[in-house]
Amino acid sequence: MTIVHEPSATSEWWRTAVIYQVYPRSFADGDGDGVGDLPGITARLPHLAALGVDAVWLSPFYRSPQRDAGYDVADYRDIDPLFGTLADADAMIARAHDLGLKVVVDLVPNHTSSEHAWFQAALAAAPGSPERGRYLFRDGRGHGGVEPPNNWRSVFGGPAWTRVPDGQWYLHLFDSSQPDLDWTNPEVRAEIEDVLRFWLRRGVDGFRIDVAHGLVKEAGLPDWFGTVEMVSGTDPGAPEDGQSPAFGSGPMFDQDGVHEIYRSWRAVLDEFDAGGERRSRALVAEAWVEPLSRLARYVRDDEMQQAFNFSFLTTLWDAAAYRRTITESYAALDAVGAPATWVLSNHDVVRHPSRLGLAVPGSRPNGIFATDPQPDEELGLRRARAATLFMLALPGSAYVYQGEELGLPEHTSLPDDVREDPSYFRTLHEEAGRDGCRVPLPWVAGAPGLGFSPTGRTWLPQPASWAAYAADAQAGVAGSTLELYRAALALRRSLALGAGGLAWLDGFPDDVVAFRTAAAGETGAVVLANLGTTPVALPDGATVLLASADLPGDGTLPADVTVWLEA
Known part of the structure; x- marks a missing residue:
């Protein structure tokens, strides 16, 4: 047994929380126009409370021309009419708090809309x-x-x-409708700090910071000829006229000056104490930064509380690779006293049931066209359930992207004339882009639009096959993906796995991710994930707490299955 992480000794909510990402235009539509909105979200919050998550993170809902789905902000202090009003936002925040859910909102500080x-x-x-x-x-x-x-x-x-x-x-590091702000300008700094205060006064519990590694550029804005992996895909090429940046590379990303900005933001959050007791608001960095030691700089004690672990999301379906990423993550983050965060899907990548069903499982195409090789939907879901179950056992905080609790695959047959992602247009249609992971959710199998809106309208078409994934078709059904998530989140909470330590276990084949996790004073669990191709013997006398698929009853763990055992 090799100990790689000690149990957490502190209790702030963000150290162990499971946070559910809502993509507002695709979660639930309350007014029937085919686009999700804040009243629709509010009406569906009981689903999240019943699922067992601790917090909800909402992608941008600010006033915007929607050239990049709201990540082009025209007014940070108002709600886009597409989504509702400030009163609707207040009602949503209040309802979430009534249900025991924290609320994290997206902040987009690297750039504004060109209509700002x-x-x-x-x-x-x-x-x-x-x-x-x-x-x-x-x-x-x-x-x-x-x-x-x-x-x-x-x-x-x-x-x-x-x-x-x-x-x-x-x-504009992104679309031409998203001009980058100059963060050497004190007026810019003062404006965004005031925006933070505006939303903190309305009761939000934290902010997810978009492009957190991009605010400061190298002085002089020098040319760059780097060779890196693309943010949204796997092309390592470097054309002679430069390279689209990713993973903190280049003079436009991960400059040391960003850290002084985040220290000032942390001070703003610390202003909002209630009766002298810290309410523990949180800043979460979206920072595509490697190595992990660089990422850890964003979550030092006086900066942000969390940073997305994209190294985990980009790990291929390989046990040794997962062990290495997890070990390196704890080493880097424990060194600064920050929690690890774990994520498999979000609004910017192909959904993990589809990524794990590709010929190279876990690889990250720039979206998937109908003419591309298609994922194996059944195998991808089997692996996705296994990946989710071992992710949710990892100590720290975990993120769930809307619809993954239903096992939704990527929509890979979208007609090109409905696509909206600017990356599809700016690459001259070479990349399918991110629309396939942003399709409106299926709530009711037999309803028009699968229950997404009262009129049946949906801003992107849903695959007909999604009826089988609808929430009402899975609720209460033993073995469904929805019930697996509910059971896993309930066990994670009752066993305090988020606050646990982690030790790798010996004596298992190389294709098995095997670890024990337990919080101080708790029994914890033994977790085995078989990422190989052949069944593996379970420990003698093992008591199964939860498995990602039915076990054969012969004392073995099948391929592409994860099991939680009584420790």
Whole structure:
């Protein structure tokens, strides 16, 4: 037995929480227009409470032209009419708290929408003006400034610079409708700190920080010719004119200056104490940063509380690789006293039941077209259930993306004329993009639109096969994915697994992820995940607490199955 993590000695909610991500436009529609909204979310919050999660994280619902599904914010202090009103947001927060759920909202500080009042003022102002100083406007290169200021590429494909009529260029690491803010400008810093206070006063419990590693750019904005893995896929190529950045590489990401910003934000959160007792709000970093030792810098004691562990999400279906990633994660995060966070799916990647059904299980295509090799849906779901069960046993905090509790696969046959993801358009249709993981949820198998909206309308079409995955078709059905999640989350809570230590167990085949986890003073559980191709003998006399699939009764653990045993 090899101990890699000691039990947690502190009790803040975010150290052990299971947090459920709601993608507002696809969760539940209350008004029948085919787009999810805040009243729809509020009405479905009891589903999350019954599921057994501790908190809900909502992707952006702010006023926005929706060029990038709300990650292009035009007003951080208002709700887009597509989703409702500020009163609806207040009602949603209050209802969540009544149900015992914390509320985390998305904050998008790297860039605004091009329709934000600040950017419109910048376009109307002259070069060198204070209005332009809030963004990264630069003169072009070459005769007459006709070439971009540097060779940077957008994460979504294409150039990262757009020229305005007076000849200057502005930086956008994402879509041209998302101009990057200049975080060396004190006015920018003061504005976003005030936005934090605005939502803290409305009762939110934390913020997920979009592109947390991208706010500060290297001085001088130098050219870059890096070679890295893409954020949304697996292409390692580096074209001569630059490379779309990822994993904290390059002069546009993971600069040391971001940490001073987050220390100031942490001080803002610490202002909101109730009667002298910290209410324990949390900051969560979306930081595609490697190695893990660099990621750990974001969650030092005076910065953020959590950072998404994308190294775990990107690990292939391989026991040795998982052991290595988990061990390295605890080593890096324990060194700064931060909890590990575990995640398998979100709104930016192909859903893990489909990734795990690919020829290279766990690989990450940039979406999946109908003409691409298709995942094995049955095998992918079997592996996804196994992966989820061992993830939920890992000490720390875990994230669940909406619909994964239903076992939803990626929608791989979307018609191209309904796609909205800017990465599909900016790559000239070479990448399918992220629409396939953002399809509206199926709630009622026999209802129009599978119960997503009262009219049956859905902003993206649902696969007909999703009727079998609908929530009402799984509720109370033994062995369903929904009931597996409910059982796992209840056991995780009763055994205090989130606060546990972790030790690797000896004596099992190399294809088995085998560990024991237990909180101080608790019995805990032994977890075995068979990622190989042949059955493995269970320990003699083992008592099964939960399994991701039916066990054969012959004392073995089949391939692609995880089991929790009495410790």
